[in-house]
Amino acid sequence: MAERHRAAYRALRDDVELVAAADVDEARAVAFCAATEHAKPYRDLETLLAEQEPDLVSVCTPPGLHVEQTKMALERGAWVWCEKPPCRSLAEYDEVVAAERDGGPYVSFVYQQRSGAAAAHFRNLLAMGKLGRPLVAHCQTTWYRDAGYYAVPWRGRWATEGGGPAMGHGIHQMDLLLHLLAGDGKQAGEWAEVQAMSARLVHDVETEDVSTALVRFESGALATVVNSVLSPDEVSRIRIDCELATVELTHLYGYVAENWRYTLAPHNAQVETAPVRDFGSSHTAALKPVLDAYRARRRPPCGGADGRRVLEFVAALYKAAFTGQRVRRGEIRPGDAFYRSMAGVDAA
Structure with missing residues (x-):
């Protein structure tokens, strides 16, 4: 890094x-x-x-x-x-x-997965109503990590890594999904509730090595989420079915505009699906708005409430998986065991 x-x-x-x-x-x-x-x-x-x-x-x-x-x-x-x-x-x-x-x-x-021009272009199309309402989404981070990866002492432990692939790997795609759909009007809004399961199927670690979740957004839109480090055919994928188009992003660790595929509904007018100026998701693209915020002395993106959104979602995913209960946004507060640790216990 x-x-x-x-x-x-x-x-x-x-x-x-x-x-x-x-x-x-x-x-x-x-x-x-x-x-x-x-x-x-x-x-x-x-x-x-x-x-x-x-x-x-x-x-x-x-x-x-x-x-x-x-x-x-x-x-x-x-x-x-x-x-x-x-x-x-x-x-x-x-x-x-x-x-x-x-x-x-x-x-x-x-x-940094938020930082590509194609993500901003999707958000603009959605806000202008050119894609219709988001209805169904899928967020997938299915990667592969072997035993050697977990030989590093701090990995796979609640006290030092904080979680498994939902925390350390899928957090990028989940943040991107929530970022793409957040907002008022034509967007799906914030995530509202989650149900989940997790398992430790292969690796000898404390944390999970795979998790799945069902998500409902404020608008009523539904999504599935899969995070895994058990998948030899590695892929990062987001698919969003809107009223007027299906939009799919398929990549691994970063994307450019050509990794996004738009399928327009037959009755939808022609939509310009590529950004005017393309630049891929990267640390460089993510750093520039931080420097801009520094000069303006204002809070940068991916901080404060904006940066907390996906972490609260991950905490809700773990709580839902461990308790078997549906977890709503905003319910994990001080006093809740999952506020202190993603495992629902003191991270000591």
Whole structure:
């Protein structure tokens, strides 16, 4: 992830300068900085913040460290661009947001699948009524991870990763689905309730390795969600059936406009299905609005309530799977075990 962040900074080199990097593995920090123009390596974030006083900090560490490191940067006055998942629970998310200040510093989380031009184009078509109402949707993240992947000590554990593929893999596609459908008027609105199942079928881990969910949106639209790390034929897919068109996005880790397929209803007028200017989903595309928000001293996208939406959905998915109950948006609040941990227990 740090390499992807560095590539994004390099692509926007006219706006940013990479000044330092920290890693507990000193050799890795030195090697990372050697590939930059003059960044200085550090063994810990606290020393880096004290000496460099950066404007923006990328957090590319395991999820269990996100809260501590993000709060440390915010307290030093630095904005934060933090990798997914944001943290391990809604309680941790609210703790981070509470450390922000009006006008900044703010934290933005990396949901880069929102960033492609084709996603914005779909939202525009939907808002203008050219696709009709969303009715049925499917969100699929079916990837493959072997035992070697879970040999990394922090993976597959509630206390350090915060969850399984729903948390660490499918969160990108689920965030994109919720982003595409959120809004008033012609959109489906926010998700309203979820029913779910999860299982640990292959891997010797604490968390699940597959989950499925049924979702109802405020408009009444329905969706299915599948997250898996058991699938040799890897794919990321979103399909949305609207009144006037079916729209399908099929890719793996990123997309461009040609990965989107529009099938118009026979009676639908011709719709321009490609954005005027295409750019793919990427860390670079996701970073630019963060920098724009920094200059304007306003909250960036994928932070605050906007960044919390998908994390609340994931918490509801886990609660529904573990309790067998239907879970409604807004019901997981302080005092609820699933507010403190995606497993419904203290993440200690």
